[in-house]
Amino acid sequence: xxxxxxxxxxxxxxxxxxxxxxxxxxxxxxxxxxxxxxxxxxxxxxxxxxxxxxxxxxxxxxxxxxxxxxxxxxxxxxxxxxxxxxxxxxxxxxxxxxxxxxxxxxxxxxxxxxxxxxxxxxxxxx
Amino acid sequence: xxxxxxxxxxxxxxxxxxxxxxxxxxxxxxxxxxxxxxxxxxxxxxxxxxxxxxxxxxxxxxxxxxxxxxxxxxxxxxxxxxxxxxxxxxxxxxxxxxxxxxxxxxxxxxxxxxxxxxxxxxxxxxxxxxxxxxxxxxxxxxxxxxxxxxxxxxxxxxxxxxxxxxxxxxxxxxxxxxxxxxxxxxxxxxxxxxxxxxxxxxxxxxxxxxxxxxxxxxxxxxxxxxxxxxxxxxxxxxxxxxxxxxxxxxxxxxxxxxxxxxxxxxxxxxxxxxxxxxxxxxxxxxxxxxxxxxxxxxxxxxxxxxxxxxxxxxxxxxxxxxxxxxxxxxxxxxxxxxxxxxxxxxxxxxxxxxxxxxxxxxxxxxx
Numbered sequence: 001x002x003x004x005x006x007x008x009x010x011x012x013x014x015x016x017x018x019x020x021x022x023x024x025x026x027x028x029x030x031x032x033x034x035x036x037x038x039x040x041x042x043x044x045x046x047x048x049x050x051x052x053x054x055x056x057x058x059x060x061x062x063x064x065x066x067x068x069x070x071x072x073x074x075x076x077x078x079x080x081x082x083x084x085x086x087x088x089x090x091x092x093x094x095x096x097x098x099x100x101x102x103x104x105x106x107x108x109x110x111x112x113x114x115x116x117x118x119x120x121x122x123x124x125x126x
Numbered sequence: 127x128x129x130x131x132x133x134x135x136x137x138x139x140x141x142x143x144x145x146x147x148x149x150x151x152x153x154x155x156x157x158x159x160x161x162x163x164x165x166x167x168x169x170x171x172x173x174x175x176x177x178x179x180x181x182x183x184x185x186x187x188x189x190x191x192x193x194x195x196x197x198x199x200x201x202x203x204x205x206x207x208x209x210x211x212x213x214x215x216x217x218x219x220x221x222x223x224x225x226x227x228x229x230x231x232x233x234x235x236x237x238x239x240x241x242x243x244x245x246x247x248x249x250x251x252x253x254x255x256x257x258x259x260x261x262x263x264x265x266x267x268x269x270x271x272x273x274x275x276x277x278x279x280x281x282x283x284x285x286x287x288x289x290x291x292x293x294x295x296x297x298x299x300x301x302x303x304x305x306x307x308x309x310x311x312x313x314x315x316x317x318x319x320x321x322x323x324x325x326x327x328x329x330x331x332x333x334x335x336x337x338x339x340x341x342x343x344x345x346x347x348x349x350x351x352x353x354x355x356x357x358x359x360x361x362x363x364x365x366x367x368x369x370x371x372x373x374x375x376x377x378x379x380x381x382x383x384x385x386x387x388x389x390x391x392x393x394x395x396x397x398x399x400x401x402x403x404x405x406x407x408x409x410x411x412x413x414x415x416x417x418x419x420x421x422x423x424x425x426x427x428x429x430x431x432x433x434x435x436x437x438x439x440x441x442x443x444x445x446x447x448x449x450x451x452x453x454x455x456x457x458x459x460x461x462x463x464x465x466x467x468x469x470x471x472x473x474x475x476x477x478x479x480x481x482x483x484x485x486x487x488x489x490x491x492x493x
Contacts, residue, residue: 064233067463081183089232
């Protein structure tokens with residue numbers, strides 16, 4: 001079998017080095033990371049919010065990862081418009097009532113995030 | 127139109143989003159010892175694509191969206207449209223928008239699908255030997271200018287979504303009897319034959335299933351018809367069926383599709399006797415993916431493509447019936463919010479060429 005590498009890599013060793021670099025990069029970032037990016041633990045949320053998270057998870061992951069809305073920087077009160085825009089995608093299939101429920105959850109989650117960030121800042125102050 | 131859209135955006139409540147994807151294809155077996163022919167120019171080395179999207183809520187029932195993409199073929203407008211919700215189940219979209227065909231078109235952004243490459247029927251620059259096949263069924267993204275009507279009607283148990291549209295249509299070259307995707311994207315963004323292409327998509331979804339762990343089940347059907355040559359004499363027809371289901375956090379997606387493209391009655395332009403005055407392209411994929419632990423994702427995919435019909439003299443294909451099967455496995459690492467490392471291995475089996483293996487290393491960032 002002939003082994004050849006595209007682009008500027010010219011030896012099998014270089015190929016393996018590239019892959020090793022990719023794994024090393026991923027591993028380093030992994031070790032440096034904080035909370036899980038693609039889901040959240042809602043066990044501490046009120047039951048109605050847990051139910052809304054379930055709906056949000058079910059509806060929104062059909063087209064994209066949860067990470068994008070969970071970490072989006074939308075101002076307080078802005079989620080209902082944002083969710084309505086998402087729901088306009090053909091076949092998104094998010095009803096008006098569901099849009100409302102998902103937006104309530106995302107507002108709640110965003111407020112929690114802001115609180116946590118405020119507390120972290122206050123706790124870190126000298 | 128773009129100026130008016132920008133004016134609307136500056137006047138309205140605006141959100142920005144985007145992604146950047148860098149991919150390094152590494153050919154680990156090349157029996158022909160000709161990586162450039164196998165990979166093509168766009169996959170020969172490191173390649174990158176970026177998307178930047180602006181969405182503005184103009185008023186209660188009207189929004190405007192614009193999206194610019196940078197990829198192997200430079201900058202292009204992937205979106206520039208206005209949505210008007212007339213009533214909740216009836217919306218109108220006017221401008222340049224992603225044409226709704228199949229299940230993949232909503233997820234074509236690298237940040238929204240888990241693989242490094244697209245399913246073979248939709249592949250573009252990362253398709254091996256794409257010059258020999260002149261690509262597959264419908265390279266995505268496929269943005270076009272036109273008007274679309276869409277909406278969703280829901281009941282307690284099921285929901286039906288529909289989409290019907292008229293767009294300028296794909297462009298092609300009558301001399302070789304096939305679509306020309308570069309011409310479709312880079313020439314004047316106008317209808318070359320003043321005959322719109324029309325199509326539609328219908329999905330039936332069951333979001334509330336009796337088993338709690340079974341989260342979604344949806345079936346879809348798509349069709350598109352139009353003329354590709356400047357004289358509006360040669361037509362193309364695409365049809366497809368798709369399935370999406372989700373059990374817990376594991377997704378299963380599958381599609382089958384075809385494109386029948388009329389060819390001119392010019393025997394001198396082809397290497398084979400003309401049996402039929404069309405070329406048929408069939409494609410399929412099945413993909414299974416899910417998360418593992420908090421920061422990893424796994425995926426497996428099986429996809430294929432078949433080209434059946436007379437071969438133009440400009441192509442190096444030998445057979446009138448050529449097939450490709452591809453087997454893909456991959457692992458993604460999500461080290462930080464907004465960053466994903468995608469690693470995948472692909473085994474390509476060709477009926478007309480020796481098999482090939484490729485490892486893709488991709489990094490996607492979202493904001």
